[in-house]
Amino acid sequence: MFKNILKTTIFLITITVVVGFLYLYLGYRIIDCGKEKFVLGAPVDQWVRVSCYDGNHVITSTNSYRWEKSEKEVFLNARGYLDVIEEKNIFNNFSPMEFTTEGKIIARGAFGNTHLSTLLDYQVVNLNKDLSKEIGKKATYDTGYHLRVFSTAGFPYDIFIYVKDNKPEYIYSCINYCHVYPPEVIKIIALK
DSSP states (O other): OOOHHHHHHOOOOHHHHHHHHHHHHOOOEEEEEETEEEEEEEEEGGGGEEEEEEEEEEEEOOEEEEEEEEEEEEETTTTTTEOOOOOOTGGGOOOOOBOOTTBBBOSSSEEEEEEEEOHHHHHHHHHHHHHHHHHTSSOOSSSEEEEEEETSSSSSEEEEEEEOOOOOEEEEEEEEGTTTOEEEEEEEEEOO
16 A cells, blocks of 8 residues: 555656646746646747637637738637637636536537647648648748647647748648648737
8 A cells, every 4th residue: 555655646746847847947838727727838829829718718819919811800719610809808808617516617619638749841841832822822931830729529720830030920720630621821910
């Protein structure tokens, strides 16, 4: 019995040290959304955030940027589609997530795990070709990131961020590697 307690204690200490290391040394930020926590890695956490709105999780820009499609400000909801922000400062009025007495989420639109990776050179070349078709001009981005956010609705969001000279310019977003639905192309605008 003593061995099991010792093993459990060592395991918990190891997990605490690893999470602390990731948080302090690798620049990860833990984003609080009700009882849910989302870890987005640098540099993407400067451009993207997971927030709560109207009882659901949403993926949107940070306060330093604005996402646009057809000259309207947009965000990605947890039900699998792009929404338009219809009123100013919509994200300053978050409503908390609703939970049952057992701590389970009531709202349909919630996110689970996230995964971030830097795209390889050949992936950036292929995504530039895809983006060129969507925007009608040649895309020549030098860096790309792939943020995968899993929804409790049963699908993963795939968010590809196009970066040139360390500045994000486009998001290419789709569900499940774009196998079922066409991607949404979102323009990223830096705010002064």
